Amino acid sequence: MGASPLKAVSTDLGRRVAAHALNRLGYGPRPGDVDAVLAQGVEQWVEEQLAPAGDPDLDGRLAGFRTLGYSVSQVLALYNADQRTLTTILDEFNSAKMIRAVHGRKPAPGGARRLLVQPLQRRHLRRLRALQRAGL
Numbered sequence: 001m002g003a004s005p006l007k008a009v010s011t012d013l014g015r016r017v018a019a020h021a022l023n024r025l026g027y028g029p030r031p032g033d034v035d036a037v038l039a040q041g042v043e044q045w046v047e048e049q050l051a052p053a054g055d056p057d058l059d060g061r062l063a064g065f066r067t068l069g070y071s072v073s074q075v076l077a078l079y080n081a082d083q084r085t086l087t088t089i090l091d092e093f094n095s096a097k098m099i100r101a102v103h104g105r106k107p108a109p110g111g112a113r114r115l116l117v118q119p120l121q122r123r124h125l126r127r128l129r130a131l132q133r134a135g136l
Helices: 005-025 033-040 042-050 056-062 072-081 085-103 110-133
Strands: none
Touching (some): 005 033, 072 085
């Protein structure tokens, strides 16, 4: 005999939950991701997403971008001193974003980058300019 109907429903539900988690907490499932999440356990996978392990290789690639570690107040101070520094900061940010996408353990697909990151960049740039106009 084949698998019991209850077992098939349970397995199907597990795959649906894993796919849903990948869609909601990540960039959607890639080939093999659903099986990997099921093998690890959905709860464990979610915990890993909330507190990812370090990536020394990626950290080494990003070490040269000194502005990535700047706080908002440091960026504002640099911007207020010389507005041209914003170009350097954004260039480093965009370069680091590309390095993360290519070399990171969980690269972001191009569509997600375009839909999520670029609007955030524009919003932060508008905030920086508004703060500068306000004299902060």
